Amino acid sequence: MKINKEQIHDSNLIGITSHQENFDFLANRLTKNGYDVTSLVSKLSEFQVAIPSWALGAGGTRFGRFSQFGEPSNLTQKIEDVGLIHSLTQTAGAVSLHIPWDVPEDYKAIKEVAYSLDIKFDAVNSNTFQDQKNAKESYKYGSLSNVSQAVREQAIQHNIDVINIGNKLGSKCLTVWLADGSCFPGQNNFQTAFQNTQNSLKDIYKGLPSDWKMLIEYKPYEPNFYSTVIQDWGTSFMLANECGEKAFTLVDLGHHLPNSNIEQIVSILMLKGKLGGFHFNDSKYGDDDLTAGSIKPYALFLIFNELVYGMKNNPQNPDLAWMIDASHNVKDPLEDIIQSLEAIQEAYAKAMLVDQNLLKEAQQNNDVVKCQEILQEAYRTDVRPLLEKARLNRGGALSPIKAYRSLDLRNHLIKERGRNTVATGL
Ligand code: RM4
Numbered sequence: 001m002k003i004n005k006e007q008i009h010d011s012n013l014i015g016i017t018s019h020q021e022n023f024d025f026l027a028n029r030l031t032k033n034g035y036d037v038t039s040l041v042s043k044l045s046e047f048q049v050a051i052p053s054w055a056l057g058a059g060g061t062r063f064g065r066f067s068q069f070g071e072p073s074n075l076t077q078k079i080e081d082v083g084l085i086h087s088l089t090q091t092a093g094a095v096s097l098h099i100p101w102d103v104p105e106d107y108k109a110i111k112e113v114a115y116s117l118d119i120k121f122d123a124v125n126s127n128t129f130q131d132q133k134n135a136k137e138s139y140k141y142g143s144l145s146n147v148s149q150a151v152r153e154q155a156i157q158h159n160i161d162v163i164n165i166g167n168k169l170g171s172k173c174l175t176v177w178l179a180d181g182s183c184f185p186g187q188n189n190f191q192t193a194f195q196n197t198q199n200s201l202k203d204i205y206k207g208l209p210s211d212w213k214m215l216i217e218y219k220p221y222e223p224n225f226y227s228t229v230i231q232d233w234g235t236s237f238m239l240a241n242e243c244g245e246k247a248f249t250l251v252d253l254g255h256h257l258p259n260s261n262i263e264q265i266v267s268i269l270m271l272k273g274k275l276g277g278f279h280f281n282d283s284k285y286g287d288d289d290l291t292a293g294s295i296k297p298y299a300l301f302l303i304f305n306e307l308v309y310g311m312k313n314n315p316q317n318p319d320l321a322w323m324i325d326a327s328h329n330v331k332d333p334l335e336d337i338i339q340s341l342e343a344i345q346e347a348y349a350k351a352m353l354v355d356q357n358l359l360k361e362a363q364q365n366n367d368v369v370k371c372q373e374i375l376q377e378a379y380r381t382d383v384r385p386l387l388e389k390a391r392l393n394r395g396g397a398l399s400p401i402k403a404y405r406s407l408d409l410r411n412h413l414i415k416e417r418g419r420n421t422v423a424t425g426l
């Protein structure tokens with residue numbers, strides 16, 4: 001299912017006057033304070049975030065899963081869902097595939113669907129945390145770290161296969177997240193598990209095309225509850241360094257122990273030129289995969305403050321692969337993703353308002369109060385009219401959620417696909 005520009009345009013009519021008033025008010029104020037509003041808006045328009053192919057259906061927990069109805073039941077439909085989100089938000093111009101959940105059957109056809117919707121193929125993700133159909137070896141006791149060479153070889157080969165699939169689609173990046181670890185003390189030899197992982201990653205790295213990147217994602221626990229081989233940014237950073245200059249660390253916001261200072265991690269990785277990618281979500285306790293900005297919006301802003309600083313001051317760091325990595329147990333997945341995109345753009349816009357020169361001066365003078373004032377002045381600014389303008393300029397919706405609802409898109413999807421369809425994913 002597709003929506004056209006006219007439908008979006010019509011849905012914008014209701015709010016357009018008050019948008020213009022709000023925008024003029026904010027733009028005047030910002031211009032008076034020395035900001036280049038046109039450039040802020042165009043930076044927001046350029047900022048695109050990939051949607052993971054596994055987040056378009058309902059997510060479940062180990063206690064069960066409740067369908068959201070009308071879910072995409074094949075890759076084409078998943079890309080069409082990303083297309084819907086992108087038409088409304090103009091911020092989701094890429095999809096990130098998880099293999100083997102989403103192996104294309106007909107590459108040419110899939111590419112055509114994606115291009116017709118202005119969707120690119122971002123990082124491809126390997127999966128060695130589940131056993132694959134008809135696989136010879138099992139990942140029950142780990143994949144790249146496994147004590148068995150045969151298991152490690154199968155997992156390495158899977159990653160190479162994923163690179164080949166990505167290559168056919170125009171992707172330039174492989175993301176590796178491992179569930180490997182142990183549930184009980186003594187189950188694993190930490191050093192052996194680490195060394196096996198390092199060697200396996202190096203083997204995968206050898207298969208990486210020259211213009212590709214490899215992103216190594218860390219996570220402290222789950223599904224293993226005693227130890228995880230790639231448990232934190234330091235471990236990922238070490239492994240990326242061992243692999244080489246095309247390997248980087250990927251930060252998933254939900255993959256930290258409570259109260260970790262993620263903005264500091266982001267900052268130092270960028271200084272070292274090793275931050276490669278980002279998975280957005282929010283959490284209260286663990287890897288909750290909730291809507292970005294729904295629980296700790298100030299933390300998201302502080303993270304973006306470091307990202308904006310790094311993108312300006314750290315040319316040694318590559319362009320980042322941005323992705324939403326969320327799961328939707330109780331919300332319509334498309335609405336949830338739209339809310340995440342809004343929160344991401346909002347945090348980005350606010351971070352761009354931080355007066356870096358003034359902040360530096362206040363830091364030099366150890367003026368702690370002033371430092372806080374500068375950050376909070378930016379954070380407290382209602383930047384939503386800038387986001388609206390960025391969307392309108394590209395033919396998107398003034399309010400993507402309102403448009404999604406007024407166009408009754410979920411019911412159209414249910415009519416088209418049926419009620420009890422189930423998307424592949426977790
Ligand atoms: C993991 C991790 C990975 C994602 C899987 C589905 O917790 O966040 O990025 O691919 O979940």
Ligand code: MN
Pocket residue numbers: 177217252279325
């Ligand atoms: Mn992730």
Ligand code: MN
Pocket residue numbers: 252254255287325
């Ligand atoms: Mn996760």
